[in-house]
Amino acid sequence: xGSVVRDIWRSTPWFDAAGRFSVLKxxxxxxxxxxxxWMADEFTSGRWDFPSPYVGLIYxxxxxxxxxxLTCLLVTPLRRVARWGELxxxxxxxxxxxxxxxxxxxxxxxxxRGWDWATLLAELARPSLVVASVSIIGLFxxxxxxxxxxxxxxxxxxxxxxxxVYLAALLAVLxxxxxxxSLQGVPFLMAAGYAWLMGWRLLDKRRLGASxxxxxxxxxxxALLAFLLQPLWLATFQAxxxxxxxxxxxxxxxxxxxxxxxxxxxxxxxxxxTVVTVGVAWWRHxxxxxxxxxxxxxxx
Numbered sequence: 001x002g003s004v005v006r007d008i009w010r011s012t013p014w015f016d017a018a019g020r021f022s023v024l025k026x027x028x029x030x031x032x033x034x035x036x037x038w039m040a041d042e043f044t045s046g047r048w049d050f051p052s053p054y055v056g057l058i059y060x061x062x063x064x065x066x067x068x069x070l071t072c073l074l075v076t077p078l079r080r081v082a083r084w085g086e087l088x089x090x091x092x093x094x095x096x097x098x099x100x101x102x103x104x105x106x107x108x109x110x111x112x113r114g115w116d117w118a119t120l121l122a123e124l125a126r127p128s129l130v131v132a133s134v135s136i137i138g139l140f141x142x143x144x145x146x147x148x149x150x151x152x153x154x155x156x157x158x159x160x161x162x163x164x165v166y167l168a169a170l171l172a173v174l175x176x177x178x179x180x181x182s183l184q185g186v187p188f189l190m191a192a193g194y195a196w197l198m199g200w201r202l203l204d205k206r207r208l209g210a211s212x213x214x215x216x217x218x219x220x221x222x223a224l225l226a227f228l229l230q231p232l233w234l235a236t237f238q239a240x241x242x243x244x245x246x247x248x249x250x251x252x253x254x255x256x257x258x259x260x261x262x263x264x265x266x267x268x269x270x271x272x273x274t275v276v277t278v279g280v281a282w283w284r285h286x287x288x289x290x291x292x293x294x295x296x297x298x299x300x
Contacts, residue, residue: 013025013026013029013093014026014029016089017089022086022089024086024087024089024090025089025090025093028090028093028094029093032068032093032094032097035060035064035101036100036101036104039056039057039060039061039104042056042057042060043056043057052112054108054109054111054112055112057104057108057111058105058108058109058112059181061101061102061104061105061108062101062102062105062175062176063176063186064101065098065099065101065102065104065105065172066098066169066172066173066176066190067190068094068095068097068098068101069094069095069098069139069165069168069169069172070169070173070190070193070194070197071094072090072091072094072095072098072165073165073166073169073194073197074197075087075088075090075091075094076088076091076201076204077197077200077201077204077209077277080204080209080210081209081210081215081277081280081281081284082280082284083210083284092146095139095142095143095146095165096143096146098139099139099140099142099143102135102136102139102172103136106136127178128175128178128179129175131171131174131175131178132171132172132175134171135167135168135169135171135172135175138164138165138167138168138171139168141161141164142161142162142164142165142168145158145161145162166198169194169197170194173187173190173191173194176190177191177233177237178237180241182233182238183234183238183241183242183244184230184249184252184262185262185263185265185266186266188226188229188230188233188266189226189266189269189270191225191226191229192222192223192225192226192229192266192267192270193222193270195221195222195225196218196219196222196270196273199218199221199222200215200218203215203218210281210284210285211281212278212281212282212285215274215277215278215281216274216278218274219270219271219273219274219275219277219278220271220274222270222274223267223270223271223274224267226265226266226267226269226270227250227253227266227267230249230250230266231246231247231249231250232246234246234249252265253265253267253268
């Protein structure tokens with residue numbers, strides 16, 4: 001009985017695969033739970049009651065589901081650039097947490113419509129909800145096969161299935177962009193972040209994933225995407241919802257007075273991320289260069 005209890009205890013999220021207590025995993029587990037606790041407090045406190053507590057829950061649960069999914073994809077680049085192998089154990093934890101918030105997002109969406117199935121089915125025909133549905137189905141498949149038993153039984157098929165995470169993340173970001181309120185800020189940062197994550201994987205296939213020069217180019221390209229995507233999106237998909245011209249949207253990126261209300265524009269955040277990643281890559285590269293071995297001097 002004691003061994004069973006011990007095995008169950010060591011299967012908790014704060015132990016690593018070897019059964020050792022991990023401060024890193026505990027910190028990440030705590031961090032992924034905090035948004036849910038905050039949402040529960042806001043939902044039940046009455047502060048979200050207008051127009052409905054479900055509106056705030058829908059927004060924030062979807063936001064965190066996407067944040068965590070992109071963070072899950074960020075684990076491998078960070079592990080390679082910073083040469084921090086322990087990060088690999090966080091991928092499953094972050095992926096499951098992302099699915100949890102996705103499920104909460106769906107539950108809140110159902111709740112806002114009073115669980116009226118006729119209304120729910122009618123709305124599912126909307127393009128943004130079709131995109132979201134496919135993404136969540138993919139996340140569900142990844143979550144239920146994330147246990148060790150599934151990994152052993154599926155063999156190579158498990159790795160092929162879990163490549164769906166790239167499609168699920170793309171659709172999650174696209175769903176966010178297609179939402180009515182996606183006119184500035186976070187959705188475009190997520191889109192640029194996803195582009196960086198996919199671009200890094202292309203670099204890594206060419207063994208350039210930790211190259212300061214390659215990371216500089218990738219970061220500048222992602223920042224340019226963040227700069228151009230918003231005005232293009234406002235002029236096309238969001239043209240009926242936005243009264244702001246594409247030129248004004250571009251000008252906001254260099255107007256600090258606007259940042260007080262809208263936050264730091266995605267282009268500057270991507271440039272900041274570029275400075276960090278290139279700096280870490282340069283530092284790690286410099287401190288892992290092979291040292292020249294000098295020959296011992298022969299006695300004359």
